[in-house]
Amino acid sequence: MYIHAVSHYLPTAVVGNEHFTRLNGLSSDWIIERTGIEERRKAAPGENTNTMTIDAIRRLQPKADLATVDLIVGATYTPYDTIVSLAHEAQHMLGIADIPVVSISTACSSLLNAIEVVEGYFALNKASRALVIVSEHNTAYNNDEDTISGHLWGDGAAALLITKERQSDDDFEIMGLLTGGAAHTPKATTGVTMRPNEGGVAMPFGRDVFINACQYMPKASLQILERCGLTLADVDYVLPHQANLRISRNVMNTLGLPEEKLISNIQRLGNTGCAGCAIALSEQWDTFQKGHRIVITVFGGGYSFGAMLIQK
Numbered sequence: 001m002y003i004h005a006v007s008h009y010l011p012t013a014v015v016g017n018e019h020f021t022r023l024n025g026l027s028s029d030w031i032i033e034r035t036g037i038e039e040r041r042k043a044a045p046g047e048n049t050n051t052m053t054i055d056a057i058r059r060l061q062p063k064a065d066l067a068t069v070d071l072i073v074g075a076t077y078t079p080y081d082t083i084v085s086l087a088h089e090a091q092h093m094l095g096i097a098d099i100p101v102v103s104i105s106t107a108c109s110s111l112l113n114a115i116e117v118v119e120g121y122f123a124l125n126k127a128s129r130a131l132v133i134v135s136e137h138n139t140a141y142n143n144d145e146d147t148i149s150g151h152l153w154g155d156g157a158a159a160l161l162i163t164k165e166r167q168s169d170d171d172f173e174i175m176g177l178l179t180g181g182a183a184h185t186p187k188a189t190t191g192v193t194m195r196p197n198e199g200g201v202a203m204p205f206g207r208d209v210f211i212n213a214c215q216y217m218p219k220a221s222l223q224i225l226e227r228c229g230l231t232l233a234d235v236d237y238v239l240p241h242q243a244n245l246r247i248s249r250n251v252m253n254t255l256g257l258p259e260e261k262l263i264s265n266i267q268r269l270g271n272t273g274c275a276g277c278a279i280a281l282s283e284q285w286d287t288f289q290k291g292h293r294i295v296i297t298v299f300g301g302g303y304s305f306g307a308m309l310i311q312k
Helices: 018-024 028-035 049-060 086-094 110-123 206-227 245-255 273-287
Strands: 002-009 013-016 039-042 071-075 101-104 129-137 155-163 172-181 193-195 200-202 237-240 293-300 304-311
Touching: 002 049, 002 273, 013 018, 018 028, 028 245, 039 155, 049 086, 049 129, 049 155, 071 086, 071 110, 086 101, 086 129, 101 110, 110 129, 110 155, 110 172, 110 273, 110 293, 110 304, 129 273, 155 273, 172 206, 206 245, 206 293, 206 304, 237 245, 237 273, 273 293
Parallel strands: 071 101, 071 129, 237 293
Antiparallel strands: 002 155, 002 172, 013 039, 129 155, 172 304, 193 200, 293 304
């Protein structure tokens, strides 16, 4: 499989840390020290998970032929509509009839699970050109006055064209992909939740989320390298789930890799959920050189995790 092209969309409204200082007394320095976040994006009135998806796709159209897409897989844990999904909206926009349209959620790990769904369709010869879309409207479910996690979240979306065969020399080859669940751990189903009828997103056991993220992302990274017959010395960059800069740095420290190999956008965007890694890949796409290898590793509530190795 290959990533032929990727694009992203970010709302224009920027919410700085001073918003939370005014609201609940959390200083910018306090937020930066604990999360690395300086600002985040917020969807405007009238924007939502589906509209941001469409905007990301529009930015992908000049880069890739989407008329021949034969599979659409969408991922989000912050849906605008629980019946008409972001994948349905994408198909409606593109006007492509009679193709599989799938929507999934494994929280912040959903990007890799979505690509794994594509892998299955490709293996069964049921598709060869897949549009993967990831979009999060976190601020629709967030309580800014929550001093535990209210300052973490940002909004954004990304779109990727995944193909069974290489389309150009600029494609990223997906060399390996794995996902897993860690719901067997004691606080997995209570560490972070999003219950719309109970106030939205909450993180009552943030410390447990932190510990498990720091454990599972390095573990998954090493596993995918082993499966591909490579070592950490073969890795040019690591792109972890954009949850917390301290978590990302902990992952790099555990792997014994310098911070120069870390790809991060959480400082500017906050936690954009399952869209974060795809947004970062889109932002950095033109900086990668032929032969560069990137480990993308994720962790999400529930808990779920995964890793993917790609090479240009």
